[in-house]
Amino acid sequence: MTTQAIERYLAPTQLEPALVALTQPGGATVLAGGTDLAPQTEAGVRAYRAALLNIRRIEGLAGITDTGNEIRIGATTTITEVRRSPVLAEIAPVLVAAAERFASDQIRNAATLGGNLCNASPAGDMSPPLLVLDAEVELSRWRDEAVHTRRVPLAQFFLAPGKTVREPEELLTAVVFPRPGAGFTGRFRKAGPRPALEISTVSVALGARLQAGVLHEVRVAMGSVAPTPLRARHVERALEGRALDAATIAAAVEAAGEDARPIDDVRASAWYRGHLVRVFVEEVLNDVRGN
Amino acid sequence: MMSVETEIRFMLNGREVALTVPVTMKTLAMLRERLDLTGTKYACGEGECGACTIEVDGRTVNSCLMYAVDCDGRQVTTIEGLRTPQALHPLQQAFVDHGAVQCGYCTPGMIMQARHLIENRPGLTREDVQRGLEGNLCRCTGYTKVLDAVQDVAAQRAAGCAGAGAD
Numbered sequence: 001m002t003t004q005a006i007e008r009y010l011a012p013t014q015l016e017p018a019l020v021a022l023t024q025p026g027g028a029t030v031l032a033g034g035t036d037l038a039p040q041t042e043a044g045v046r047a048y049r050a051a052l053l054n055i056r057r058i059e060g061l062a063g064i065t066d067t068g069n070e071i072r073i074g075a076t077t078t079i080t081e082v083r084r085s086p087v088l089a090e091i092a093p094v095l096v097a098a099a100e101r102f103a104s105d106q107i108r109n110a111a112t113l114g115g116n117l118c119n120a121s122p123a124g125d126m127s128p129p130l131l132v133l134d135a136e137v138e139l140s141r142w143r144d145e146a147v148h149t150r151r152v153p154l155a156q157f158f159l160a161p162g163k164t165v166r167e168p169e170e171l172l173t174a175v176v177f178p179r180p181g182a183g184f185t186g187r188f189r190k191a192g193p194r195p196a197l198e199i200s201t202v203s204v205a206l207g208a209r210l211q212a213g214v215l216h217e218v219r220v221a222m223g224s225v226a227p228t229p230l231r232a233r234h235v236e237r238a239l240e241g242r243a244l245d246a247a248t249i250a251a252a253v254e255a256a257g258e259d260a261r262p263i264d265d266v267r268a269s270a271w272y273r274g275h276l277v278r279v280f281v282e283e284v285l286n287d288v289r290g291n
Numbered sequence: 292m293m294s295v296e297t298e299i300r301f302m303l304n305g306r307e308v309a310l311t312v313p314v315t316m317k318t319l320a321m322l323r324e325r326l327d328l329t330g331t332k333y334a335c336g337e338g339e340c341g342a343c344t345i346e347v348d349g350r351t352v353n354s355c356l357m358y359a360v361d362c363d364g365r366q367v368t369t370i371e372g373l374r375t376p377q378a379l380h381p382l383q384q385a386f387v388d389h390g391a392v393q394c395g396y397c398t399p400g401m402i403m404q405a406r407h408l409i410e411n412r413p414g415l416t417r418e419d420v421q422r423g424l425e426g427n428l429c430r431c432t433g434y435t436k437v438l439d440a441v442q443d444v445a446a447q448r449a450a451g452c453a454g455a456g457a458d
Contacts, residue, residue: 031361035356104426105407106426107338107353197339
């Protein structure tokens with residue numbers, strides 16, 4: 001792949017000039033933490049566009065806000081900020097748990113939530129927990145002299161490894177999810193040869209409301225078992241409205257094989273991934289049942 | 292193929308610096324090749340090993356992944372900025388005292404990350420230190436003495452704070 005020469009560098013403090021830059025001929029490469037962009041461009045698997053657009057200085061693009069009904073996390077919020085957020089610790093510990101196991105301290109200090117999603121790795125650590133939180137992403141673009149923003153459910157955002165529904169002129173500005181209801185509980189599991197700096201072999205997240213021993217609003221998400229992070233609809237159907245007992249857990253574990261479509265690659269075999277995902281589904285359900 | 296260059300200005304180890312860098316240059320290359328600060332090491336070049344750890348605005352990052360242009364307007368500290376004219380930084384001294392060095396290549400990154408841990412979290416346990424140093428690899432595998440050195444300084448800090456509180 002040939003690397004195009006970068007003609008312009010921009011580090012705007014406002015959203016508008018950033019969105020305008022994305023509409024210019026030759027387009028713009030978005031730079032935030034750089035933790036994916038740097039190695040991908042150095043390795044030649046990704047080319048730069050005509051402009052390099054640093055979005056880290058845009059005011060209002062970082063931070064976690066609780067608006068009552070919704071939690072909003074700005075695109076340039078770092079993984080460290082997610083990990084240390086008292087708001088998220090209380091409302092969405094499943095997301096904090098995933099941030100705990102995200103790469104290393106140095107990477108968490110630089111990497112951004114928006115970047116992790118736009119990189120669209122099947123193994124992206126923030127995706128399964130955000131999928132079970134029913135998150136949506138905000139995509140903004142400049143058109144007809146104004147900012148236009150659409151929301152896309154995260155479950156529809158990913159298309160393939162490295163590919164999302166985001167248009168080249170669009171910027172992911174925030175991730176938003178509804179405040180989980182009373183009784184909501186979440187779990188996250190990730191496997192790799194060591195806890196740190198590991199591209200997950202398999203990850204599983206669960207979100208559900210457990211009421212009188214029965215699961216409601218069940219959401220299960222998986223990473224590294226398909227070309228994109230996904231919602232495990234078969235597992236969810238096996239659990240929704242059922243008493244959380246041994247028979248239900250066994251049915252959910254069986255259903256995991258319907259959702260996971262793992263491949264053999266350098267990190268693990270398809271067989272091993274298929275096995276791990278069943279183990280994780282069983283573990284998280286037993287964990288919820290035990291509490 | 293040449294890319295555009297841009298001028299940046301930032302605080303480096305307490306002194307303002309200004310220079311022009313190619314927009315794709317990484318901070319590590321700028322430090323070593325343009326500013327002659329070779330204490331920060333290149334090893335893996337992809338954020339896996341921590342040898343290039345520096346501190347930017349109070350947070351440690353892998354300088355091999357950070358675009359140099361993003362240093363503009365920020366406070367950058369490297370291993371060269373730790374000692375005073377009179378003495379080594381307590382962590383540097385502790386690494387010497389504990390022999391927490393084999394080949395020494397990972398040491399600057401280890402010390403930068405350990406300093407970040409000690410300054411941001413009082414009462415560090417051994418597990419805290421282990422987790423905090425997850426992003427720093429030592430290929431000589433001399434981890435035990437590194438952990439001892441860091442815990443020693445953390446304990447000195449804790450004792451110092453307790454003493455000050457008792458007065």
